[in-house]
Amino acid sequence: MASAKLVEKVKRDFASYLKRVNLRSTEQRYEVLNAILEIDGHFGAEDLFIQMKNQGKKISRATVYNTLDILLELGVVSRHKVGNTYIYERAIGRTHHDHLICINCGAMIEFASEEIEKLQDEICKKYKFKPLRHTHQIYGLCAKCSEKGKMS
Structure with missing residues (x-):
């Protein structure tokens, strides 16, 4: 979980964003x-929608999906395409990392590489490009699926 100070900042930024784009500040959005x-x-x-429903939250599927879009725009979550679906993760309060994604079973392996980060910085500098955020994903087969020798 993110620190209390960071959580409060995220909530202030969220409230400010909702006001700025004329969206209602609802209890359900804050529950998400x-x-x-x-x-x-x-x-x-x-999965998030089902978890919240199982906890007795009065939440709609649309509210979950729409709130995720807002939080993605604010940089609170990051999104990764796995097959035909998207997987999310909290982006704030965590150290930066990248992913190896198995196209067969959907396994996600997190890794960090100072060499990749340095190379990205050099490329941005070369092209006078100011990076704001990024995700690096490598798609392939995990060890278990590679061992099987074929995709299911």
Whole structure:
């Protein structure tokens, strides 16, 4: 979970954004935000919706998906395409990392590489490009799926 100070900043930024784009500040939107701030790993939007419903939250599927879009724009979550679906993870309060994604079973392996980060910085500098955020994803087969010798 993110620090209390960071959580408060995220909530202020969220409220400010909703006001700026003329969206209602609803309890349900904040429940989605709070649920995401508690999650430490990867999750699907549908899984989040079901989890919240199972907890007795009065939440619509549309609210979950729309709030995820807002939080993606604010940089609170990051999104990764795995097959035909998107997987999310909390982006704030975590160290930066990249992913190896198995196209067969959907396994996601997190890794960090100072060499890749340095190379990205050099490329941005060369092209006078100011990076704001990025994700690096490598798609392939995990060790278990490679061992099987074929995709299911």
